[in-house]
Amino acid sequence: MHLKSKSPTEKFGFEVSTCDGPLPHPVEWEPDWATFYARLLRSRVEMDAAACGPWAELERAANHVISNIVPRLLGSLSWQGKPIEPALIHGDLWDTNVSTDGQTGAPTTFDAGSYYAHNEMEICIWRVIYAQKLGPEAYKDAYLKQYPRAEPTSEWDDRNRLYSLKCNLNWSATDPGIITRKIAYNGMCYLCEKYAPVEGIGKYDPMLDPTVSKIKPGIRT
Template identity: 30%
Template sequence: MESCLEPSLAREVANMHDPIRASSLSPNGMYGFDVPTYCGETEQDNTWAGDWMVFFRDRRIKSLVDRIEDEEIATLGKTMCDQVIPFLLTDFAPAPVPVIIHGDLWAGNISVSRKNGLPVLFDPSSYYGHNEVELGIMKMFGGRSDAFFEEYYKHRPKSQPHHDERIRLYELYHHLNHTLIFGGSYRSGAIRIMNELIEFVKKNSQG
């Protein structure tokens, strides 16, 4: 995608995540979806939950950790679920409104319309969740310029505190999913992120 279209893409994604647009909002005010969806080959449990921390911990991270069946990942995953996820996904602002997300928004699922030259999103892995979960895979694979993020955050301001670490947590989901599907170097990426986040929470939750 040409760099001049990055702000346009950011506005389209931000509009999809608009917490006051009726078509973006969860129909029942909860996180999840009526049916399972797939991220790559992986079926996602979208059973509704009223708490974002619980949904992301149980339906996303724990679900993958259990399926990977790796002792080191299981040990780190337990600490993530017991300590890191509650720390990063509780008491932050703006509060996580459940809006529709694409769910797998890497560069390969973005193109440009031949009709009007505007960005087109396809091959979704959708559910209703915190808008910033969308940014995790963008950070994992890159491909988005500073112009994209600057424009996106104009419309959807960064959640605080610990915004960067929360995005890192959302990125972890995709490292774990790729570990489950492909193995290889994705495993080391997942372990690195978990160790970094565990250390961050250890330092920032003392006292």
């Protein structure tokens, strides 16, 4: 689907409103991926604040990420020597939305929240603690064999971390008090420390990083 799909407008977005759980995506057509993702991430920051209450440090970090890290990491992506093109993604591809056909045994997916995006956006959810059944390296490696990393390849994991902010905040906004809010903030701190240091936010804590520490999904804050 990622390789064969073609955006009808050659832009990122979708022609009708789609949702991740109960939360709508801002899917207005946009020719620039960094601009589209900045708008998408901003929507999740605002929804999280509305559901969970204000958090000044998170808002400061989010503003810095959207203004500085998003254009830095997403502003000039390419694939096979050409600028990335919009790919149709499922939009909520985690283990509870994947199954097999009872009659044929063929794999099937459902409960999509699709839009045309950078294809790497699809698998950022596998970084989230609630989607760890698709988190093992074997799934990621199998995907990347079919659709190799965009350039610069050395920043693939940082892009994946950046994209996962949307997923973690989406979870937080739908279930206030779960730890994904702190995980999202921690991811912002990591990216800021690495690419654009800023005062007034916390330090990256590897114990709040699901790729480093085994965090139990049931933890609430």
